[in-house]
Amino acid sequence: MISWLRNRRRRKLLELPFPEGWERHLRRNVHHYQELSREDQAKLRDDLRIFIDDKFWETVDGLELTDEMKVTIAAQACLLTLRMDDHDYFRGVRTVILYPNPFLNRHRGHGPGGIVSEGGINSGQAWFRGPVILSWAQALAGGRDMTDGRNVVLHEFAHALDMADGLVNGTPPLSGGEQSARWFEVMTDEYQRLIEASRRGEPTLLDKYGATNVGEFFAVATECFFERGLWMRHLHPRLYEVLREYYQQDPAARGVGQRV
Numbered sequence: 001m002i003s004w005l006r007n008r009r010r011r012k013l014l015e016l017p018f019p020e021g022w023e024r025h026l027r028r029n030v031h032h033y034q035e036l037s038r039e040d041q042a043k044l045r046d047d048l049r050i051f052i053d054d055k056f057w058e059t060v061d062g063l064e065l066t067d068e069m070k071v072t073i074a075a076q077a078c079l080l081t082l083r084m085d086d087h088d089y090f091r092g093v094r095t096v097i098l099y100p101n102p103f104l105n106r107h108r109g110h111g112p113g114g115i116v117s118e119g120g121i122n123s124g125q126a127w128f129r130g131p132v133i134l135s136w137a138q139a140l141a142g143g144r145d146m147t148d149g150r151n152v153v154l155h156e157f158a159h160a161l162d163m164a165d166g167l168v169n170g171t172p173p174l175s176g177g178e179q180s181a182r183w184f185e186v187m188t189d190e191y192q193r194l195i196e197a198s199r200r201g202e203p204t205l206l207d208k209y210g211a212t213n214v215g216e217f218f219a220v221a222t223e224c225f226f227e228r229g230l231w232m233r234h235l236h237p238r239l240y241e242v243l244r245e246y247y248q249q250d251p252a253a254r255g256v257g258q259r260v
């Protein structure tokens with residue numbers, strides 16, 4: 001019954017015209033949007049409207065919440081699930097909390113199977129069965145620069161995907177045996193490769209923060225997949241392939257990362 005009501009609310013929402021000004025926010029702040037086909041852009045516009053309506057939005061430190069903030073963040077989050085058949089708009093994330101700038105985190109957050117958030121100064125956090133917390137300044141900068149391989153919104157919402165099965169283990173829900181086997185083999189190899197390269201002090205395409213634990217590895221690999229797809233396909237073809245299969249997207253074919 002509840003899901004029937006939810007679906008009805010969503011249908012009604014999408015019957016309304018796309019709010020004025022939101023397309024401008026997308027074009028200015030979400031550079032990935034411009035790389036998408038017209039069909040994918042239309043899907044993303046629908047998805048982000050549902051996402052925005054679905055979440056509680058809160059701000060801290062006197063930050064005034066605007067539509068620009070919601071659109072910019074929702075579009076980047078929904079890019080992850082754009083082509084997935086079976087998702088429910090990050091259902092486990094009920095609240096998005098925005099700080100104006102990077103914030104001090106006094107806690108180390110632990111989820112089952114791994115550390116979710118580090119203490120210190122953070123640009124973002126994803127809490128297990130809790131909110132996603134973001135610095136608006138970093139969320140905006142990440143949306144505007146899509147080829148630096150860093151994107152705090154993609155990173156934190158990749159954690160949310162990871163947590164969807166109740167475990168924080170760098171493995172989101174997968175379709176079954178063969179995909180899981182490929183995923184486990186490739187992710188384990190690539191994670192070890194990053195740890196060893198970090199120890200030797202070698203330059204790496206993936207941010208070395210990914211060597212922290214398997215949860216961070218998946219989040220960092222996701223940022224790189226969407227932002228430096230061409231490079232990842234070239235330097236880490238097996239990693240690129242398992243992420244392409246999971247996200248059902250091919251960022252390298254969109255030319256993302258060419259300007260690196």
Ligand SMILES: [Zn+2]
Binds near residue numbers: 116
């Ligand atoms: Zn992380």
